[in-house]
Amino acid sequence: MGFVESIKICFGKYAKFDGRASKSEFWYFFLFCFIFMFVGGFLLGLSGASQAGIDGAVLFLLLPIFIPSIAVAARRLHDINQSGWMQCIFIPGFFADTLMGTGYVIYIMTLALYAFWFSQAGKKGKNKFGAQPKK
Numbered sequence: 001m002g003f004v005e006s007i008k009i010c011f012g013k014y015a016k017f018d019g020r021a022s023k024s025e026f027w028y029f030f031l032f033c034f035i036f037m038f039v040g041g042f043l044l045g046l047s048g049a050s051q052a053g054i055d056g057a058v059l060f061l062l063l064p065i066f067i068p069s070i071a072v073a074a075r076r077l078h079d080i081n082q083s084g085w086m087q088c089i090f091i092p093g094f095f096a097d098t099l100m101g102t103g104y105v106i107y108i109m110t111l112a113l114y115a116f117w118f119s120q121a122g123k124k125g126k127n128k129f130g131a132q133p134k135k
Helices: 003-012 023-047 051-079 084-100 105-119
Strands: none
Touching: 003 023, 003 051, 023 051, 023 105, 051 084, 051 105, 084 105
16 A cells, blocks of 8 residues: 555545554554644744744644544554554553653653554454455
């Protein structure tokens, strides 16, 4: 599956949380989101906008990619036979950092777990979340 095809699939399944997503579909969409936000942030930095203006613009930039990002992550977790709700494990880390000031330790651990999960090969054949996605 190619870069453009993955983006089309993810936006075509904008809020579809059931089914499965291949590694390439997830990682190409992740790359697209990174490039999209990097270019947007670069242009915002060049604009010389105030911090409040940049914060508002970043929220505006996140609107079109927020839900598809969550949806493709849920489908990717389904491909390795995990619940899509497993992507919510960052929430306790967020509160721990906010309340206890743990710094980025929990974020780094969560990121490592995500990278491990999302890099796993999908389960062959059909699983409880549906048929194996096309490569």
